[in-house]
Amino acid sequence: MMSKKLKPIKNLAVFCASSDGNDREIFDNAYTVGKKMAENDIRLVYGGSKLGLMGQVAKGAMEHGGKATGVIPDFLKTKEVVHTGLDKLITTQDMHERKLTMNELSDAFISLPGGFGTFEELFEIVTWAQLGLHRKPIGLLNINGFYDDLINMLNKMTAKGLLKQDNLDILLISDNFEDLLEKMRSFESKPVPKWMIKNQT
Numbered sequence: 001m002m003s004k005k006l007k008p009i010k011n012l013a014v015f016c017a018s019s020d021g022n023d024r025e026i027f028d029n030a031y032t033v034g035k036k037m038a039e040n041d042i043r044l045v046y047g048g049s050k051l052g053l054m055g056q057v058a059k060g061a062m063e064h065g066g067k068a069t070g071v072i073p074d075f076l077k078t079k080e081v082v083h084t085g086l087d088k089l090i091t092t093q094d095m096h097e098r099k100l101t102m103n104e105l106s107d108a109f110i111s112l113p114g115g116f117g118t119f120e121e122l123f124e125i126v127t128w129a130q131l132g133l134h135r136k137p138i139g140l141l142n143i144n145g146f147y148d149d150l151i152n153m154l155n156k157m158t159a160k161g162l163l164k165q166d167n168l169d170i171l172l173i174s175d176n177f178e179d180l181l182e183k184m185r186s187f188e189s190k191p192v193p194k195w196m197i198k199n200q201t
Contacts, residue, residue, distance in 0.1 A: 006185040007137075011069075012037060013045040013102045015121040016053040016112035018081075025144040026113050027056060033112065033141070033177050034060025034068075040181070041066075045105045047098070048072030048090075050083035053112055058083055071101050099124060103134060108184050110139040113146040130167045135189035139180045140173045147173070 020027055030053040037044055037060075044061045047054055048070025058068045062085065069088040073095055076082070082089070092098045099121060111122040128134050140147055151173060157163035172187060174180035 006182075007107075007187070009042055009107045009137075009181070009185060011043045011045050011106045011108075013106035013109045013125075014054075014057050014112060015109065015114060015118045015125075016046075016057060017114035017118055018047070018049045018052040018054050019115070020052050021113065023113075023144060023146075026146060027053065029141075029143045029177075030054075030056035030112055031060035033057050033110075034062070034066065035064045036177055036181075037061050038064035038066025044068040045102055046070060047102075048083055048086070049076075049081050050085075051081060053114065055083065057112070058086065062086075069105060071098050071105070073098050103128070103136075106136065108137045108139070110141055110180065110184075112141050113143055126171055129170050129189070137184035137187035137189075138171055139184050140171055141177060141180055142173055142175045145175075 014033065016030060034044060034057040044058060044066060046057060046068065049055060049072070050058070058070070061068050067088075068086045069090065070083055070086045071090045071092060072082055073092050077091055090101060092101055103125065109125050111118055122138075122140070126138055129136070129138060142148065142151070154163065154168055154171070158165055158168050172180060172183045174183060
């Protein structure tokens with residue numbers, strides 16, 4: 001039996017908090033994610049901040065020989081926020097352009113723990129995939145059970161008939177980065193919805 005061919009992931013967008021939080025396991029794992037990306041020769045694409053979990057992921061990548069591209073809107077580009085040690089920094093006009101740019105630069109996406117901004121980025125990129133606007137894998141790294149309640153909510157949405165199982169399956173979930181990376185490399189995207197193909201012809 002032939003094994004499934006793994007897709008290359010050379011540029012990975014990471015969504016996560018710009019705060020440290022108060023969970024040491026989450027904080028330390030953010031650094032480890034960057035480290036493991038560097039070890040796998042995967043470029044980090046992220047929001048460009050030196051603060052919080054975002055800064056930890058970038059630090060983990062760069063301290064282990066990895067590359068990092070920051071994408072930050074102009075209004076956030078202050079000395080207190082922006083990471084000046086990246087090998088590439090892209091400034092956008094606003095938040096929407098930032099997300100579009102991160103999408104264009106990335107082969108896949110992963111969400112670590114975060115707040116409103118992280119959730120907004122995650123759900124927008126999942127919605128784009130649901131609508132067939134991209135076919136890239138999306139991972140949810142459930143460090144120390146942070147996303148347990150969200151996962152339960154998503155399952156409830158599916159049970160209530162408000163979210164199709166095929167669309168729920170777009171979101172790949174694991175509590176281990178290397179396992180999640182394997183799932184993302186093996187991901188088979190769902191076909192573009194028929195109504196979209198009809199509207200495009």
